[in-house]
Amino acid sequence: xxxxxxxxxxxxxxxxxxxxxxxxxxxxxxxxxxxxxxxxxxxxxxxxxxxxxxxxxxxxxxxxxxxxxxxxxxxxxxxxxxxxxxxxxxxxxxxxxxxxxxxxxxxxxxxxxxxxxxxxxxxxxxxxxxxxxxxxxxxxxxxxxxxxxxxxxxxxxxxxxxxxxxxxxxxxxxxxxxxxxxxxxxxxxxxxxxxxxxxxxxxxxxxxxxxxxxxxxxxxxxxx
Amino acid sequence: xxxxxxxxxxxxxxxxxxxxxxxxxxxxxxxxxxxxxxxxxxxxxxxxxxxxxxxxxxxxxxxxxxxxxxxxxxxxxxxxxxxxxxxxxxxxxxxxxxxxxxxxxxxxxxxxxxxxxxxxxxxxxxxxxxxxxxxxxxxxxxxxxxxxxxxxxxxxxxxxxxxxxxxxxxxxxxxxxxxxxxxxxxxxxxxxxxxxxxxxxxxxxxxxxxxxxxxxxxxxxxxxxxxxxxxxxxxxxxxxxxxxxxxx
Amino acid sequence: xxxxxxxxxxxxxxxxxxxxxxxxxxxxxxxxxxxxxxxxxxxxxxxxxxxxxxxxxxxxxxxxxxxxxxxxxxxxxxxxxxxxxxxxxxxxxxxxxxxxxxxxxxxxxxxxxxxxxxxxxxxxxxxxxxxxxxxxxxxxxxxxxxxxxxxxxxxxxxxxxxxxxxxxxxxxxxxxxxxxxxxxxxxxxxxxxxxxxxxxxxxxxxxxxxxxxxxxxxxxxxxxxxxxxxxxxxxxx
Numbered sequence: 260x261x262x263x264x265x266x267x268x269x270x271x272x273x274x275x276x277x278x279x280x281x282x283x284x285x286x287x288x289x290x291x292x293x294x295x296x297x298x299x300x301x302x303x304x305x306x307x308x309x310x311x312x313x314x315x316x317x318x319x320x321x322x323x324x325x326x327x328x329x330x331x332x333x334x335x336x337x338x339x340x341x342x343x344x345x346x347x348x349x350x351x352x353x354x355x356x357x358x359x360x361x362x363x364x365x366x367x368x369x370x371x372x373x374x375x376x377x378x379x380x381x382x383x384x385x386x387x388x389x390x391x392x393x394x395x396x397x398x399x400x401x402x403x404x405x406x407x408x409x410x411x412x413x414x415x416x417x418x419x420x421x422x423x424x425x426x427x428x429x430x431x432x433x434x435x436x437x438x439x440x441x442x443x444x445x446x447x448x449x450x451x452x453x454x455x456x457x458x459x460x461x462x463x464x465x466x467x468x469x470x471x472x473x474x475x476x477x478x479x480x481x482x483x
Numbered sequence: 484x485x486x487x488x489x490x491x492x493x494x495x496x497x498x499x500x501x502x503x504x505x506x507x508x509x510x511x512x513x514x515x516x517x518x519x520x521x522x523x524x525x526x527x528x529x530x531x532x533x534x535x536x537x538x539x540x541x542x543x544x545x546x547x548x549x550x551x552x553x554x555x556x557x558x559x560x561x562x563x564x565x566x567x568x569x570x571x572x573x574x575x576x577x578x579x580x581x582x583x584x585x586x587x588x589x590x591x592x593x594x595x596x597x598x599x600x601x602x603x604x605x606x607x608x609x610x611x612x613x614x615x616x617x618x619x620x621x622x623x624x625x626x627x628x629x630x631x632x633x634x635x636x637x638x639x640x641x642x643x644x645x646x647x648x649x650x651x652x653x654x655x656x657x658x659x660x661x662x663x664x665x666x667x668x669x670x671x672x673x674x675x676x677x678x679x680x681x682x683x684x685x686x687x688x689x690x691x692x693x694x695x696x697x698x699x700x701x702x703x704x705x706x707x708x709x710x711x712x713x714x715x716x717x718x719x720x721x722x723x724x725x726x727x728x729x730x731x
Numbered sequence: 732x733x734x735x736x737x738x739x740x741x742x743x744x745x746x747x748x749x750x751x752x753x754x755x756x757x758x759x760x761x762x763x764x765x766x767x768x769x770x771x772x773x774x775x776x777x778x779x780x781x782x783x784x785x786x787x788x789x790x791x792x793x794x795x796x797x798x799x800x801x802x803x804x805x806x807x808x809x810x811x812x813x814x815x816x817x818x819x820x821x822x823x824x825x826x827x828x829x830x831x832x833x834x835x836x837x838x839x840x841x842x843x844x845x846x847x848x849x850x851x852x853x854x855x856x857x858x859x860x861x862x863x864x865x866x867x868x869x870x871x872x873x874x875x876x877x878x879x880x881x882x883x884x885x886x887x888x889x890x891x892x893x894x895x896x897x898x899x900x901x902x903x904x905x906x907x908x909x910x911x912x913x914x915x916x917x918x919x920x921x922x923x924x925x926x927x928x929x930x931x932x933x934x935x936x937x938x939x940x941x942x943x944x945x946x947x948x949x950x951x952x953x954x955x956x957x958x959x960x961x962x963x964x965x966x967x968x
Contacts (some may be wrong), residue, residue, distance in 0.1 A: 510965030
């Protein structure tokens with residue numbers, strides 16, 4: 260267990276160091292999320308009372324799309340210079356590689372989601388800030404990252420990887436998207452922990468199921 | 484440079500033992516029924532044209548590629564049963580440097596040292612960088628290094644955990660004359676320490692002079708194999724020209 | 732292993748396939764008789780209700796096929812024999828076909844009865860997601876650099892997709908409780924089935940299952956020969 264966690268942490272820390280140094284992915288993804296939100300403003304021009312209705316949808320569409328772009332990128336970077344092979348050569352469990360990459364994707368998305376919060380306030384006069392929302396975001400992001408990391412690892416080796424990732428990712432993560440939007444809507448309507456409990460439980464179940472499944476399946480993705 | 488086979492007492496007879504190895508990609512038969520072995524302290528040169536299966540062979544031994552059939556044992560560890568143990572004693576230098584562009588040479592080595600569980604990592608990193616003549620750029624980011632410098636750091640990465648089996652896939656690519664001399668010295672030091680080396684190369688003469696054994700691959704099959712003492716460059720060239728044109 | 736199979740003679744079907752084909756054809760004729768002659772016309776929905784006898788069985792086969800994809804995918808990852816990959820692939824292909832028919836017949840039925848082609852209730856949402864996963868399942872193979880990797884990745888999609896389906900159903904059901912959708916057609920609720928209708932439905936389900944078994948076996952054998960041929964061709968090249 261300790262070698263397992265140590266390897267995962269080492270890989271995670273490497274990702275964080277590289278990203279902190281270049282800021283390439285995080286900035287790109289952030290701007291992408293910004294553009295998506297901005298486009299929503301002009302495609303719907305929602306009146307204030309409508310914003311409360313469609314706001315959660317806007318936010319999560321921006322988050323999910325940004326997540327696809329960001330997660331696709333982390334594996335592209337590993338593959339371009341062959342470093343994914345260097346990870347595979349190392350005597351570390353494949354699950355640890357998955358877990359390390361997953362933690363990196365999760366961190367990236369949480370950073371972008373947090374940075375977008377003030378943007379929603381300014382552009383749409385939407386404030387999501389609350390503890391239950393934080394729980395919603397963490398559980399949803401964990402589920403998205405769990406599935407996204409697995410599918411990015413597949414997509415990165417295919418032709419048309421930009422196409423394949425959303426095609427696999429979006430249908431499978433539909434429960435998370437539904438749960439995140441519904442929970443955020445309920446909270447925006449003045450709901451609290453009790454109102455969103457069932458959605459949080461649903462996401463927790465999804466997260467556990469796909470964390471276990473994906474870490475098992477990851478080995479089969481990478482092998483040649 | 485010290486390299487130690489797994490255990491002296493019951494050390495397995497062969498560093499690398501490959502039997503009946505086959506691998507198909509799609510409908511391309513990359514390796515067909517390959518049998519090879521390398522003893523401790525010896526170097527095997529793998530020759531052949533592009534697409535003959537040289538790289539695939541090394542990648543299978545490095546457990547990057549899972550064969551369709553056949554067995555591989557590295558230092559007595561069977562790939563199918565004990566992949567992690569096999570990986571921990573293998574060092575591999577690929578065509579690409581396998582380094583992170585945005586980390587420095589030393590940071591790259593520190594990262595891999597942690598993954599391999601190298602003890603006393605800082606000292607070891609300094610040592611391999613010094614062996615490769617790369618100490619001067621230890622703190623420069625890999626992105627800013629020339630191909631030759633990157634290659635040296637890549638070799639340092641492969642030696643970091645004192646592998647008992649070193650796999651070199653066309654290691655001369657990107658190296659200048661000094662680099663080549665250093666590479667030859669290094670291969671000799673590694674084998675003198677008891678470890679085994681498998682290297683693919685286009686430089687037939689160099690390969691033959693450096694290695695103890697030679698294997699020529701053609702279309703995924705072992706077309707010729709033997710001791711370098713018994714195989715002349717003419718034999719190899721004859722084998723290679725049989726189906727292709729060979730560069731002198 | 733792949734290399735062993737190329738030396739084998741083309742897969743022969745023996746007697747089973749012709750018998751299955753005849754049986755499926757006979758059942759299909761009988762099924763048509765039951766659907767259009769034996770089963771009474773539904774009082775309120777009228778003639779369009781007869782689509783049900785095509786819709787429900789094809790949905791059933793679509794989900795059954797995906798269960799076969801799931802089981803065969805696990806078996807393939809564990810055993811790595813081409814035969815399991817073929818079973819998974821063919822079940823995916825044929826299942827996709829049945830599910831498409833199911834969605835089309837469902838929409839045609841829904842328009843006059845519900846007043847809309849489509850509603851996002853839990854069943855329809857789940858079916859639609861399953862259909863999308865089928866597409867992803869088939870596309871992963873098409874985009875993979877070689878057949879073996881395509882097979883492995885598809886197996887993962889098949890397993891992940893199967894685990895996903897019940898969660899989608901649950902999420903869609905929960906979602907509906909937040910977004911009550913008015914079914915505008917005259918018959919939002921379908922009542923119990925009369926016994927002649929039930930008999931027809933069960934018979935139809937049996938017929939379509941039989942048709943699926945026939946297609947599944949035919950296509951698996953065909954694919955085995957396809958692969959053997961591919962490898963022979965590669966060897967000659």
